[in-house]
Amino acid sequence: MNGHAFTFAGHSLTALPSGALYWADERLLCVSDLHLGKSDRIARREGRLLPPYETRATLDRLASDITATGPKTVICLGDSFDDLAAAEAMEESARDDLARLMAGRHWVWIEGNHDPGPVDLGGTHRADLTLQDITFRHIANPGKTHEVSGHYHPKARITARGRSLSRRCVLVDGARIILPAYGTYTGGLYCDRPELSALMQDPARAILLPGPDRAPLPIPMPR
Amino acid sequence: MTLHDPAMSPDLPPAVEGWFTARGWSVHPHQRQMLELARAPCQLLIAPTGGGKTMAGFLPTLRELADGTHEGLHTLYVSPLKALAADIKRNLTAPVEEMGLPIRIEDRTGDTSSHTKRRQRADPPHILLTTPESLALLISYPDAGRMFAGLERVIVDEVHALAESKRGDQLMLALARLSKLAPGLRRVGLSATVEDPAAIARILARNPDPCTILEADPGPDPDIGMLVTEEPPPWSGGGGKYAIPAVLEEVKKHKTTLIFHNTRAQAELFFHHLWLINEDQLPIGIHHGALAREQREKVEAAMVAGELKAIVCTGSLDLGIDWGDVDLVIQVGAPKNVKRLVQRIGRANHRYNAPSKALIVPANRFELIECTAALDAVRARTLDGDTDHAGPLDVLCQHILICACAGPFAADDLFAEIRSAGAYTDLDRATFDRCLDFCATGGYALRAYDQWQRLIRRPDGMWTLRDPRRATRIRMNIGTIVDADKMAVRYQKTRGGTPLGEVEEYFASMLRKGDTFLIGGKIVRYEGMRDMVVEVSRTPYLKPKIATFMGTKFATSTQLSDRILAMFRQDDWPNLPAHTRDWLHLQRRVSRLPERDRLLVESFPHDGREHVVAYGFAGRNAQQTLGLLITKRMEEMGLNPMGFVSTDYATLIWGLDPPGDPTLLFSRDNLIEVMEDWLADNAVMKRTFKASAIIAGLIDRAMPGAARKTGRQATFSTDILYDTLRKYDPDHVMLDITRQEAMRGLVDFGRIEEMLDRVGDRIDHMRLTRVTPLAAPLFLEPGRIPIAGLADQRLMEEEATRLLLTAGLVK
Structure with missing residues (x-):
């Protein structure tokens, strides 16, 4: 597996090329901002009929991460559904796929701003979750440390030989980890924006995710 | 003439006739003819600039409206530029007032206030001047039927410019709709000189109506030549900087000069260097489409006021706006397309029956040959004609949505209506149904949107918007121009x-x-x-660090390429300057000159690398695609290509190994196979997909400033949509549309295929010991594209070994 291993709060963690975070000692896989059902919500609210395959694409990716890591626990760090109606509207085959992924493991839905209520898909629903000394929540809390969050969809831009390349990234400093959006139809927020700059203390790193099966590349977080 | 209606005499009402007489003017013969044939369902007038073309178009309208009995809209005038609509309004309103005719004339463009627009729909003028986009918007309203019911005539100006573009396709679909709303509607097209008027007539007329073509006296031949400079043009480059002193001399000798460039970047550079030596401080301005509107308007005002000696410009000045007293046009860089050259020269002169004067400045040595070929073509009055094309499907999808905004429709009726538009005559029902399904449901293999369909089929069989509120959003996305962000x-x-x-x-x-x-x-x-x-x-710096920004690069037309290849067959070239003549002779001596029915491939070592040059003469876009395909093939064959560069006539590839037998590389089957793989995952395809997806209504046009201010990408890249579709719905209609568009657009694979077909197995490989004369300029060409492949790896390994040896670490 082409992950980037790093130490956070004394624990050994791995950033996967897909944007998932793996904690080997706990056999825990964490993904954030799946935004399942986005195309359904866009069709409902805006009348645009985008290719309705993003739920399938996102679950396919999640399935291959789960196959590769064999986790005991899976945490979906909030905004797992684009809204609660999208969760309800999920087609039967996607529900089956999800049920297969959840079978035999501890599955936690952390609530996000897009999906504040429980869904009828099984698993545990929580506002946040603390394991050992690490807390998993949707939105970073500036007053806290030892936390893993999502919400901001961080991405970073680098310029190499006159080419500007922009990729999703995992942000890491001494106090927190911010995961990128895992969902297929998601955009991002450049990490040099004030919202993210204010949250991260130097020496913060941005672990760039170049693409599927490509090893993540840590760089100093662009500000 | 069978269409001559004896009831319609060529005579004009006394008020109009008197107006001409009072000015000592007479009605031109082609204007009389237009009056005689005014009852024809479709007329196309081909006339040079300054030939009273617009008046010829409007005279029948003036005659029909003179008695003041017509209620509501009578004539719709459509032009490609809103500036032109405003211009015509001025130039038509003045004489109509002087004639004392009871005619109301208004324009309607993106600049018209929403209040006026609303009023125009309720109470339309007799003559409405508008653009294709504004017309598309008008037919999207449920009251379109009432507004256009009494419409008698539609005049399409500069139809030659529209005929080759999606804007023209959209316009013709709108006309198909108008012909239904106003049976008996007569169409008039006004065109500059074109090679194939019949092709334009086919697009303009409602199928199967006939279209009469009137060709006005084209006037005297233009006085056009090459600007001779003491210094020969450089071997490469496109800016024409060497000729600036000579250009400045010409500017001094004339009243007003237009200096055309092929790209904005070249116009900017030229303008910059021109001012560095403009010691007399001659008033010279710059005008191109990327400048802020305030900047452009300032230049336009100064031009109209006669305050400028010259304007450095691009195609943004190309269409028939009256610029006053221009007495010289200078074209810097080969015109790439003979028709464009002739039309530009037309700008120089708005006086009928006086020759226009123009000079071409070749930007480099090869362009000298190209310009000579272009001048021959102008003298022979042969123009490029690439107007025939099948109507694009993304425009069709947009039109279906527009029609749905106007009200419920039956699929059979709409299909018949669309097939009456020239470019869509051959549209088959299955394709139409696919497009309709795309508009209605998204057209996905996974039927996910039953609940949210955009269009639904009512029990009575009529198609209609599921949610009428969506019409606003559809209207906001009307139009076929998709700019790069x-x-x-x-x-x-x-x-x-x-x-x-x-x-x-x-x-x-x-x-x-x-x-x-x-x-x-x-x-x-x-x-x-x-x-x-x-x-x-x-900044105080005199030299910009980054010289250019992107601009349109036109490819040399097929006709011009053929003329150049024909020139190469001559034994000698007495009409070329000695330096260029010697160059061609030398090429023939050491290698050979390219020929039309053969493909010349040269290979030679140079500077520690192997080089291959293919002289395909297929135009820049196609040569670029050829470079991508060949290097991909070479990579697969282990030939370690490192990069390539393309011009309109050749592609130069460099790498670590000689090409071996190039017939393998260039075989048709081989290239088409590589093409399929390569196309799928290509930036050009993604860019094309985005443009077509916007036109077809899959995604919204980015509204300026919307959603992006927060920096939060509420939207995501359209590349993701393309990748997702390719993976989960590879047969989706949008992917077919993308492929079709790319093939005839940026990828231009059509011209590669045409070249391969023509050449067959007649590939001449010349293995040489050094760079050939014709290849030499390619080494100076900008725009080199590196290949990030195995060559990098091998170079690194070789260098590492060398370093270890040098350091004495390995024996």
């Missing part, structure tokens, strides 16, 4: 924030603080980006 450039707020123009987002993304570049003839320093605006400051 642009960013505004302005001075920093502390320095007044004056807007300067815009650059492509791609270019902006490459800038770093302190970089200097040219815009609007000024060198500016990049300071940063704020709220999606590029902020710059003034």
